[in-house]
Amino acid sequence: MTGLLVLLAACENDKLSEEIPVVKDNISFALDIQPILSSQCAGCHNPGNVKPDLRKEFAYGSLTEDEEGVVPGNSEESELVQMLERISEDGKSMPPSTPLSPLNLALIRKWIDEGAKNN
Ligand code: HEC
Numbered sequence: 110m111t112g113l114l115v116l117l118a119a120c121e122n123d124k125l126s127e128e129i130p131v132v133k134d135n136i137s138f139a140l141d142i143q144p145i146l147s148s149q150c151a152g153c154h155n156p157g158n159v160k161p162d163l164r165k166e167f168a169y170g171s172l173t174e175d176e177e178g179v180v181p182g183n184s185e186e187s188e189l190v191q192m193l194e195r196i197s198e199d200g201k202s203m204p205p206s207t208p209l210s211p212l213n214l215a216l217i218r219k220w221i222d223e224g225a226k227n228n
Pocket of ligand 1: 146150151152160161189201209
């Protein structure tokens with residue numbers, strides 16, 4: 110019985126660390142963030158469809174020109190993150206159907222917390 114409890118506790122810990130993945134420092138917009146936007150967002154977010162334009166070459170400008178969407182150094186205050194975490198006050202959740210993976214979300218948060226650089 111004790112063994113089982115230990116096993117359950119171990120699983121529980123695994124689950125927690127999966128929910129908030131630890132990501133590396135020095136996130137690159139081009140290498141780490143744009144691929145997420147291209148695959149998860151640009152299908153809808155392109156000139157023929159909805160704004161902001163999140164295609165490669167356009168996404169950085171689109172995301173950072175709106176001062177509330179991305180607050181450099183403060184992912185918590187960034188409306189973009191609130192939408193991705195589905196806790197936005199105006200009820201918008203992105204992507205509308207399937208949430209981003211915890212890893213992708215953690216990468217975007219870290220990129221913003223590191224200053225939302227165009228690197
Ligand atoms: C299935 C299509 C679809 C996908 C995929 C999608 N979006 Fe959207 N997005 C929309 C639509 C439609 C709107 C406009 C909705 C509205 O204003 O109510 C929107 C609005 C937005 C806005 C502007 C919100 C505002 O208040 O002006 C942002 C920023 C955004 N999406 C980011 C993203 C990001 C980042 C991703 C990928 C992680 C993503 N979206 C994926 C359809 C999509």
